[in-house]
Amino acid sequence: MKPSFEVCLERYAGLVIKIGAALRKGQSLWINSNLDSAPFARLLATKAYEAGAAHVQMDWVDEASTRIRYELAPEDSLRTPPEWRTKAMEAHMEAGGSFLQIYAPNPSLLKGIAPERLAIGNKAQAEAMQGFRRYVNQNLNAWSMASVPTPAWAAAVFPELSWEEAEEALWDRIFQVNRVYEEDPAAAWEAHLAALNRRKDYMNAKRYRRLHYKGPGTDLTIGLPEGHIWKAATSETPDGIVFLPNMPTEEIFTMPHKDEVNGTVASTLPLPYAGRVIDGFSLTFTDGAVTGFSAKEGYEPLKSLIEMDEGSRRLGEVALVPHHSPISNLGITFYNTMFDENAACHLALGNAYAFTLENGTAMNKDELASRGANTSLAHVDFMMGSGELDIDGETADGTLEPVFRKGNWAFS
Missing domain, CATH: 3.40.1830.10 (Thermophilic metalloprotease (M29))
Structure with a gap:
């Protein structure tokens, strides 16, 4: 009850x-x-x-x-x-x-x-x-x-x-x-965060060079910079305070290399942006930058986002979310990125988080850029995951390993 x-x-x-x-x-x-x-x-x-x-x-x-x-x-x-x-x-x-x-x-x-x-x-x-x-x-x-x-x-x-x-x-x-219905919500959150951390630790141990995405309308390769760090849910301040930026959260995420994104990605959920809705859109990347785009709805706000500055046409975040997440399983679109991004794998146009790179918070903008981190006024997540998305991780020797199959984790 x-x-x-x-x-x-x-x-x-x-x-x-x-x-x-x-x-x-x-x-x-x-x-x-x-x-x-x-x-x-x-x-x-x-x-x-x-x-x-x-x-x-x-x-x-x-x-x-x-x-x-x-x-x-x-x-x-x-x-x-x-x-x-x-x-x-x-x-x-x-x-x-x-x-x-x-x-x-x-x-x-x-x-x-x-x-x-x-x-x-x-x-x-x-x-x-x-x-x-x-x-x-x-x-x-x-x-x-x-x-x-x-x-x-x-x-x-x-x-x-x-x-x-x-x-x-x-x-x-x-x-x-948000696990409010659980008998002990705090304990339920603790167990959930532990599960996300296990996924994060697995990906950090793999040290993939690239991720290869295949899905309806999507054929994309994303390079990952040397020293990238996968993060999950909680963050920590320099003085040791552990906090939860998003409630709810189902993702693990890291930094893509700003110059090593190639191919095309198609959105799978509407994107509310600046009081407008962008939907049915596709982005084509060449050497990290958007070189072509289209949208069934919201072409003008998408154009203004991409053209905000040089960095807004490049990626700053890559996030992995299983298709069978609690939010996705509800079967509704929230028209709220904080919820919808936790229903599907997503990417972000714009600024990268320095804390997703080893020693990144101690680097200046030039040092971050030399390591592949993007800088921008924008940071806008858009959803591109579905039950038909496959992702492979490329190891240092070029071997491809399954990370996602049919929208869900390929490992236990």
Whole structure:
């Protein structure tokens, strides 16, 4: 018998604070939330103070106002977002605070906005966030992302249901994939993370030079840099705080070599990006860079992503997720990358994580680039896995070994 909704909500909030954000007594917490998620954000604040937080800073985002700005603000305003917010976020991280985002964007928020205005605003915002992103990309602070239903998101996932029914259905799925229904959710998470770590350790022991992908519309080879490190689920700050960046999570991931990607990859799930949906798209790579692309829906936002800067046309992450993951087994599209990326193998256009390379966090940009790490304002995951995907790992002597068969791990 499932616990009551109230019990589940308390459990979920507790997991997000203790396992996700890994809040420590005396630490400050920054919570970024849309207005629709305000009740849950306040519950998180309660849990944070109960865990000994020194201060909880609420950072509210009004999506309706965001759309109004893209519709009506002067173009110069889109090019120069206010500095006060990003400076405050940087100061919070510099002081050692933890960061938590309630991630539940409206996948169609900016549909109909002129593509050139979206491109200007997206790039300007990415540039403004570079200082803050340094703390996240290098795991200098604990940070996490979790989701709760909003009207727009629930309607996108369950368009055939009323809002009340859609909200209830989405809460059920969120609780399920975050192991909230388990008798001991924390123990269930511990067992799950241990299983992911076993996969990670296997891949790190193999030291594959390349991965070869074959699937419907996909024939792709991805080189892996010398010294690449496979990571799984949890991350660790320099002072030893272990945290969980994404809730839920089913992936192991590493860094691809920015110049050694060749072939074509086809998407398998819609990609919500900057308030638009990109779907049915394909990318062709030559020596690491996108040299051709197409999309059945969202061609313009895909084009603006690829053209954001030199690095946004190259890969920064390769992630492995079995087709029979708990999220994929639900058989629904979440229109939320944090969920959908944990339903399928995925890649990311843009910036690479320095911590997925040996001694990477001690290197400067030039040193990272010389080792094959990509640098970009962007980091956008897109799903390309399915039940028909095969992946082979290429060893140092050129031998090919099965890693995935029919979308799932080829080894136990």
